[in-house]
Amino acid sequence: MPGTEERPPNDRRQRWTWRDTAFIAVVVLLGAGAARLTQDEGPAAIPGCESVQAARESEMVSITTIGGEDPGYNDPDYPWFSKSKAVAMREAVIEALPVDARREDPGFDFVFPAVRNFGEAGSTDTGEELTLGGSTTAHGDIARGDTRATISVDVREWIGAIPPCVEGSIDRREVRADGTVLDIYETKDAASPYAQDFVVAYVPGVSRVFASVTRFDGTSTQVLSTDELVDVALAPGFAVTEDVRSMTxxxxxxxxxxxxxxxxxxxxxxxxxxxxxxxxxxxxxxxxxxxxxxxxxxxxxxxxxxxxxxxxxxxxxxxxxxxxxxxxxxxxxxxxxxxxxxxxxxxxxxxxxxxxxxxxxxxxxxxxxxxxxxxxxxxxxxxxxxxxxxxxxx
Structure with missing residues (x-):
């Protein structure tokens, strides 16, 4: 799924030291215009989408990084983010959760780490520039009754165009009166292992928020409804242009x-x-x-x-x-x-x-x-x- 990542270790010293690597090759699902079409027939319509592009293959991309010390929360490439902003975004997630949602690790959940800076990236086949890194992701486990799930929220600045709809990637698209675009995906087999629902909220020219809920117990019970997940994605405090609240x-x-x-x-x-x-x-x-x-x-x-x-x-x-x-x-x-x-x-x-x-x-x-x-x-x-x-x- 787009935006899905492994949970980073709690100890910062154990995290992936990508800044010490000069060249990294990864396989990603490329966005619109970066990969070959895989189907000859026209893709199926998606509610809310004016047009739909066919699904695409994965390709190898290269990432070139510059060595040096990790600037942490003071990365000059991302002036919108700071330690104070991370605290404000954590509070935004917590306040957006339903009042009856039990946080499993309340002292240390939903902490947004320093923005991942991968430097320049490009497709090995097309040479097209890709948008990798540049975001920060927080995770937290919540429960309602006996059902548990992991909530993940990924936030990045977004100054480009809203991406086109791709067949199979979302169930529907909604456009709010203020121009915010919501891409929504709901798991078809809710009882399957690692079932994940997600909402992507695009505020044009400002930010993109990817909020997901992943169940690991194989049950079909929803920990968060789609509307509640939308509330998380649209929580005040995520916009990169929004002022950081003073310390609580x-x-x-x-x-x-x-x-x-x-x-x-x-x-x-x-x-x-x-x-x-x-x-x-x-x-x-x-x-x-x-x-x-x-x-x-x-x-x-x-x-x-x-x-x-x-x-x-x-x-x-x-x-x-x-x-x-x-x-x-x-x-x-x-x-x-x-x-x-x-x-x-x-x-x-x-x-x-x-x-x-x-x-x-x-x-x-x-x-x-x-x-x-x-x-x-x-x-x-x-x-x-x-x-x-x-x-x-x-």
């Missing part, structure tokens, strides 16, 4: 650790938050997703959630962090007999409550808004002090 509250409060947070803990804390919201008395206030939507923050030692809360004439982001990395926020504080410190900070745009326990666990609940917050500081404190909102119960 999670990134400020946590540091990298090796251990992850168990899914049972995530589920337990989410249930605590859902119960807290029900008892908060928030008539007329709505959430865009359950308050219990925490997920691992990428540090391996904390959880984060960010929901949009809306009330009459008011809207804000309600952000929650539960972390084992001790943190103290400035502001008025109260110390309880058990040593728990509660700090409150109120502002025109941001209000927050921090509950720091003697164990070092910290809960931060805050609202960020450009209007008026639908929640008052007392409600934020009630959420932060929810009984049982601890990774390791005291």
């Amino acid at each position: 509250l999670c990134g400020i409060l946590t540091v990298m650790e090796e251990d992850g947070v168990d899914w049972d803990v995530v589920s337990r804390l989410n249930a605590v938050l859902d119960d807290s919201w029900q008892s908060l008395g928030t008539s007329g206030v709505r959430l865009d997703r359950p308050l219990g939507s925490l997920s691992a923050d990428g540090s391996g030692h904390g959880l984060c959630g960010d929901v949009v809360v809306t009330g009459p004439g008011a809207v804000a982001n309600l952000q929650i962090v539960v972390t084992q990395n001790e943190f103290r926020m400035t502001g008025s504080g109260r110390i309880f007999p058990d040593g728990t410190l509660i700090s409150r900070t109120e502002g025109s745009g941001t209000s927050s409550v921090t509950v720091a326990r003697p164990s070092g666990e910290t809960v931060v609940v805050r609202t960020v808004t450009r209007t008026t917050s639908p929640l008052v500081i007392e409600q934020l404190e009630l959420i932060a002090r929810s009984p049982g909102l601890e990774i390791v119960p005291s």
Whole structure:
């Protein structure tokens, strides 16, 4: 399948050291215009495609690379990508997943590595220039019930024309009102091993996103529907021209650790938050997703959630962090007999409550808004002090 790649090893030192190789020969399925036609009869029509080209053979191509050190996230050939952009794209994938999708490795999934730079490439038969490398791919395993699958997202800049439809490569093409083109492929034999569905989203003159879901258990159950996979491919944050968001509250409060947070803990804390919201008395206030939507923050030692809360004439982001990395926020504080410190900070745009326990666990609940917050500081404190909102119960 186009865009399918082997999962890179976790240890960067074990990854393929392609920059030390002067010449590499690989076999790829060439795009339109680069290979010989294999059928004399006209190809079958594809919904949404004005024309369809016949399927093509694979050919040998050569890749010429320039030796030297790997520039990592600072490759001058790809100024659109950076470490901050990688973090923003990871957050985009995670936020686009359905709220009931369980991430199997939440501390280390969907990490976008440095862009692969293969240098110049050409077909050994035609000498035609090819577009290889220039993209970054992230992987993550998710589950729904007993069904598991791997989600892969590949992002690259795209300034060329939208490629023509090729027989057998996609099931249909959709063109959105804003000009975005979606190529969709759905596995015909869903129960076959390594069954893969994918969506390719082209934003003309901007970027191409290849999002796929691959099942390995031989079941016919879909982990993501086609519409949900489209949501991933179209998630905000992938466009190479899009501004990178500033560091999130999670990134400020946590540091990298090796251990992850168990899914049972995530589920337990989410249930605590859902119960807290029900008892908060928030008539007329709505959430865009359950308050219990925490997920691992990428540090391996904390959880984060960010929901949009809306009330009459008011809207804000309600952000929650539960972390084992001790943190103290400035502001008025109260110390309880058990040593728990509660700090409150109120502002025109941001209000927050921090509950720091003697164990070092910290809960931060805050609202960020450009209007008026639908929640008052007392409600934020009630959420932060929810009984049982601890990774390791005291």
